[in-house]
Amino acid sequence: MWRQLCDRFGMPLGMAVVALMGIWLILMVLLPQWQMIDYSLHPSLLPAEQGGEKDVWTLANYATFFQNEIHLSIFFKTIWSSVLVTALTLAVSYPLAYYLAKVARPGQAALCLLLLIIPFWINEILRTFAWYIIFAFRGPLNELLFALGLIDRPIRFLNGDIGVLVGMVYAYILFMVFPLYNAIESLDRNQIRAARDLGAGWIRTHRRIVIPHAKPGIATGCIMTFMLAAGSYAVPALLGAPGSRWFTQIIYNWFFEGGDWNQGAAYAFLLLALCIVFVTLVMRLFKVGLGDIAR
Amino acid sequence: MDGRVSLNQVAMHFGDFTAIQPTTLEIESGEFFSFLGPSGCGKTTLLNIISGFLSPSEGDVAIGDSDMTRVPVNRRPTAMIFQNLALFPLMSVYENIEFGLEVRGIDRRRRRQKADELLALVALEGSGHKPVGDLSGGQKQRIAIARALAVEPRVLLLDEPLSALDLKLRQHMRTELKAIQRKTGITFIYITHDQGEALTMSDRVAVMSAGRIEQVADPATLYRQPASDFVASFVGENNRFSGRVMKIDGDTVTLDASLTVPVAGRAIAGTDALTVGAPATLYVRPEQWRVGAADDTRLPLAGVIENEHFEGAWLTLDVALAQGPRVRVHVAQSTAQESPDLSLSAGMSCRLDYTPARAIVLPAEVGEEVGEEGAHVATTV
Numbered sequence: 001m002w003r004q005l006c007d008r009f010g011m012p013l014g015m016a017v018v019a020l021m022g023i024w025l026i027l028m029v030l031l032p033q034w035q036m037i038d039y040s041l042h043p044s045l046l047p048a049e050q051g052g053e054k055d056v057w058t059l060a061n062y063a064t065f066f067q068n069e070i071h072l073s074i075f076f077k078t079i080w081s082s083v084l085v086t087a088l089t090l091a092v093s094y095p096l097a098y099y100l101a102k103v104a105r106p107g108q109a110a111l112c113l114l115l116l117i118i119p120f121w122i123n124e125i126l127r128t129f130a131w132y133i134i135f136a137f138r139g140p141l142n143e144l145l146f147a148l149g150l151i152d153r154p155i156r157f158l159n160g161d162i163g164v165l166v167g168m169v170y171a172y173i174l175f176m177v178f179p180l181y182n183a184i185e186s187l188d189r190n191q192i193r194a195a196r197d198l199g200a201g202w203i204r205t206h207r208r209i210v211i212p213h214a215k216p217g218i219a220t221g222c223i224m225t226f227m228l229a230a231g232s233y234a235v236p237a238l239l240g241a242p243g244s245r246w247f248t249q250i251i252y253n254w255f256f257e258g259g260d261w262n263q264g265a266a267y268a269f270l271l272l273a274l275c276i277v278f279v280t281l282v283m284r285l286f287k288v289g290l291g292d293i294a295r
Numbered sequence: 296m297d298g299r300v301s302l303n304q305v306a307m308h309f310g311d312f313t314a315i316q317p318t319t320l321e322i323e324s325g326e327f328f329s330f331l332g333p334s335g336c337g338k339t340t341l342l343n344i345i346s347g348f349l350s351p352s353e354g355d356v357a358i359g360d361s362d363m364t365r366v367p368v369n370r371r372p373t374a375m376i377f378q379n380l381a382l383f384p385l386m387s388v389y390e391n392i393e394f395g396l397e398v399r400g401i402d403r404r405r406r407r408q409k410a411d412e413l414l415a416l417v418a419l420e421g422s423g424h425k426p427v428g429d430l431s432g433g434q435k436q437r438i439a440i441a442r443a444l445a446v447e448p449r450v451l452l453l454d455e456p457l458s459a460l461d462l463k464l465r466q467h468m469r470t471e472l473k474a475i476q477r478k479t480g481i482t483f484i485y486i487t488h489d490q491g492e493a494l495t496m497s498d499r500v501a502v503m504s505a506g507r508i509e510q511v512a513d514p515a516t517l518y519r520q521p522a523s524d525f526v527a528s529f530v531g532e533n534n535r536f537s538g539r540v541m542k543i544d545g546d547t548v549t550l551d552a553s554l555t556v557p558v559a560g561r562a563i564a565g566t567d568a569l570t571v572g573a574p575a576t577l578y579v580r581p582e583q584w585r586v587g588a589a590d591d592t593r594l595p596l597a598g599v600i601e602n603e604h605f606e607g608a609w610l611t612l613d614v615a616l617a618q619g620p621r622v623r624v625h626v627a628q629s630t631a632q633e634s635p636d637l638s639l640s641a642g643m644s645c646r647l648d649y650t651p652a653r654a655i656v657l658p659a660e661v662g663e664e665v666g667e668e669g670a671h672v673a674t675t676v
Contacts, residue, residue, distance in 0.1 A: 190381035196368045197346060197375045198395035198446055208394070212385050 040265035061266035071250055075271070078247035079278065081161065082229035085168040089176045089225050090218065092169060097180035098210065102189065120174060128238045131167045132158070135239065163239035164246075171235055172228050176221035183217025184210060219288040223279050230275050247271055297359030298324040298449040298482030300345060305354035307340050314340045316507045317353065322484065324359075327476050329485040329493040332503035333529070338486045339454060341503075345484065346452050347371045358449060374448035376456045380439040382427045388414075388438055389423040395446035413441035416475065433464050440475065450482045457492060469496050490530055494518070502526045520563045524660055527578045534622045536577040537659065540569050548656040550577050554618050556595045560654035574659035581611070581625040585648045588637055594646035598622070603641055610639060614647060622647070
């Protein structure tokens with residue numbers, strides 16, 4: 001790689017590129033992360049006690065998590081809900097991405113993409129508040145369902161998981177649509193036509209031709225959505241109920257309510273580590289390599 | 296197995312654009328039928344209408360005795376071979392061939408048996424487990440044929456499938472396709488802009504231009520008796536002389552084409568549309584010319600050789616006639632070798648003649664007028 005860089009940019013510029021990348025990695029990624037690891041391996045102490053005899057290396061912060069059943073259950077619920085969010089987002093995005101990539105005329109596709117992107121110019125919190133208003137007990141959605149005669153009393157959307165699920169699917173849909181769109185777009189239209197011509201119905205055509213081709217895109221979209229959902233704070237905080245607390249809210253509480261940064265750092269690392277393990281497992285399961293995703 | 300394809304007043308419009316003029320056509324069961332035409336003439340649209348990818352704006356499509364106009368593509372007894380073949384790259388050769396059988400719910404053992412038979416037919420036994428990416432161009436071609444034949448179509452549609460192959464392979468595949476067609480007895484409908492392909496393989500050819508079928512005939516008839524100016528110019532090469540009818544004698548028509556002498560040819564479509572004084576066009580094929588030395592006054596037309604190209608079996612000459620128009624002349628290599636004193640190189644004068652009985656005359660088409668400069672000659676390759 002060093003050779004390629006030098007061939008392309010020449011020696012001085014190549015070195016500059018590598019140096020900049022190094023500085024970026026060290027200052028922006030490695031040092032802060034190292035600081036957090038360091039925090040997570042020390043007990044929470046008063047400033048006066050830091051560096052004193054109580055300031056020892058310990059795994060106690062990590063142990064706390066495994067001893068706390070509520071935190072454990074919230075953790076697994078977060079993972080499970082994130083899987084659900086990912087699955088729902090995929091289910092919503094796939095037809096949309098297929099339409100954009102293979103059915104719509106170029107003008108229509110461009111318009112659709114623009115309509116999809118415009119809401120994302122607004123801050124995520126504001127968009128989530130919009131859903132808060134839509135889902136309110138006396139909000140427009142209940143009014144609409146009521147007017148259509150589908151319900152005879154308002155539904156408390158914000159009480160359970162529905163609000164959080166919908167809010168998240170909405171928040172992360174672009175991270176799913178774009179990788180899917182790119183993957184499906186690169187499929188030769190004649191492949192679809194050939195499958196149809198050989199007698200395949202639409203379901204089989206998608207199952208045997210489109211989805212296998214789009215697998216790297218599906219994997220990328222799912223991983224991004226899953227990681228974002230598992231690490232989301234605003235959506236569960238605004239649209240969730242006490243019963244649907246997210247693990248990120250526990251981490252937040254350790255940092256800013258409990259003031260225990262050491263404990264919070266340990267929790268944050270557990271979330272990161274377990275998400276990585278989970279994603280790796282899923283990639284194994286679907287036989288997708290890192291190389292496929294980088295494509 | 297009735298592989299008759301009937302088009303009844305089929306037309307296709309895209310907005311204001313008419314891709315296919317109302318067309319009625321009957322393709323016989325077991326026939327090797329080609330649609331020949333330049334790109335944009337509507338031949339691919341017609342193929343898509345027969346396969347079911349498009350449904351016609353007007354008219355009906357039938358295969359055998361069943362109406363297919365509203366039948367979706369996956370329920371038609373047709374199979375298509377795509378220009379880029381469209382093999383499924385993530386599947387093995389077996390999986391590709393068996394795809395259509397899998398769709399039809401045929402069990403694994405029978406699928407494999409059928410796939411092996413087809414691999415034998417296309418002479419690729421034993422390559423079933425290879426990924427399609429490992430095959431050469433010619434092998435991919437055969438797998439595409441096997442995959443299409445697997446579903447036992449009554450009609451096989453081929454969309455310029457040989458265009459990606461190199462010359463030698465293309466010629467070899469022509470023979471092979473024809474052999475497969477004879478062996479299976481399936482109706483083949485072949486789309487091409489390459490007249491060599493259409494003429495060598497087909498039982499009948501439909502020549503298309505601007506959404507219209509100009510002529511449907513067997514290859515020899517197309518070449519010898521073109522029905523329209525387009526066919527005469529598009530199929531093979533032709534030297535074209537526009538002029539006015541001077542004399543009609545039986546089916547021999549003499550034209551004044553502003554050359555040094557009047558020229559004559561045979562009116563193949565009858566003389567009904569020709570009257571003395573009416574505009575008409577004479578066509579002389581490059582190989583119909585006789586070439587003689589500059590002092591051979593038995594030959595009526597004098598000219599100067601502008602270019603000469605050695606083509607192997609023959610010599611191509613571009614000869615500027617004394618009155619201006621340039622004609623293309625093919626001299627068989629054997630002729631050139633038999634007359635060593637005939638000097639056929641650029642810059643030399645020569646004289647030309649042709650046999651009027653083999654040249655043809657067509658009435659000028661509507662909208663076509665003889666230009667001020669008199670004769671003009673178009674050579675098309």
